[in-house]
Amino acid sequence: MREVRLIFSKTDRCKYISHLDINRCMARALSRADIPLWFTEGFNPHPYMSFSLPLSLGVESLCESVDIRLVGDISNDEIKERMNNMLPTGIRIREVLNDFRVASEIAFSDYVYKFEFADNEAALDKIKAVLDSPEILAEKKAKKGKRRVLVETNIKPFIDKYSLSIRGEEIVLNIRLAAGIEKNLNPALLFDTIIRLIETDFEWRSISRIKLLDKGYNEFK
Secondary structure (H helix, E strand, O other), X not given: OEEEEEEEEEOHHHHHOOHHHHHHHHHHHHHHOOOOEOEOXXXXXOEOEEEOOOOOOOOEEEEEEEEEEEOOOOOHHHHHHHHHXXXXXXXXXXXXEOOOOOHXXXXXXXXXXXXXXXXXXXXXXXXXXXXXXXXXXXXXXXXXXXXXXXXXXXXXXXXXXXXXXXXXXXXXXXXXXXXXXXOEOOHHHXXXXXXXXXXXXXXXXXXXXXXXXXXXXXXXX
């Protein structure tokens, strides 16, 4: 038995597939591709799959990963080819790795946000003011007894660094967010917070996760 990691991208319409459905999608593709998987033992055997870091709904990614265990002889190139023939458009296997690190080493994620406003220059100044402020208060849902309430949380400590610019008709925000076990910021929550605080309606947006990193800012794979 050997364990491999599949690095895959999730783009276009597939960004709206939930983490649970991605799990099901991968399981079906592995079965249809006739990948010789190792199954768990017990009353309800199922193929071993372990995802490194769940992705927020509506966010694209170039660096998702799932670990699987194999019991037969098959090359990494063949795994990649068979899987890409079975997966839906928008999910592509980019690499198959033999040597890889444990998910607990993930500490940061690099994201690219793209916005479009009626007045991009005015919006850029407002976004910069929010990101440069000493405190950024996000509204998170929490439970208080049996009721759900909104709780304000300072998310400024979860932002490591950023750059902001106008490119063509878009505002582009490159930002590094905490993404580890100890600290983790949902990129969609950051987007919602920015829009709420700048009090400006957006016309279009996209969010993409492009890289995972460890505490030393080395790329995680």
